[in-house]
Amino acid sequence: MGAVGADRKHCGLNSSMTDETADRIGLAFFTDEMRRRLQQKRREGRGGWFRQDDCEIQVLRDALMYKASLLFSQDRQDRQGCMIDYAALREVNLVDIANYAMMLWNRQRMDADGE
Secondary structure (H helix, E strand, O other): OOOOOOOOOOOOOOOOOOHHHHHHHHHHHHHHHHHHHHHHHHHOOOOOOOOOOOOOHHHHHHHHHHHHHOOOOOOOEOOOOOEOOHHHHHHOOHHHHHHHHHHHHHHHHHHHOOO
């Protein structure tokens, strides 16, 4: 069961709900998946992203850029002119991209606060 009672295959979103409801449900399911992925990676021995001594901020930037770059290719162009590999979009773990973005966002805040 997910955060709002539906299974993981179906997130409970539908076209008749309000934007606010869709945001709430979408975020609940997505953050649940982010937590699951972080837990999986901790079990594999990964961690320490929040400690400068364990993980330099550039490592997080590079990982985010690499994961995100897997989405882009020169064979398709979207309406804004971006080249997107739609097959890769199905293969790339968007939760990994979100987790790296979360880590980087928090590290930048920590660095700004002098930690």
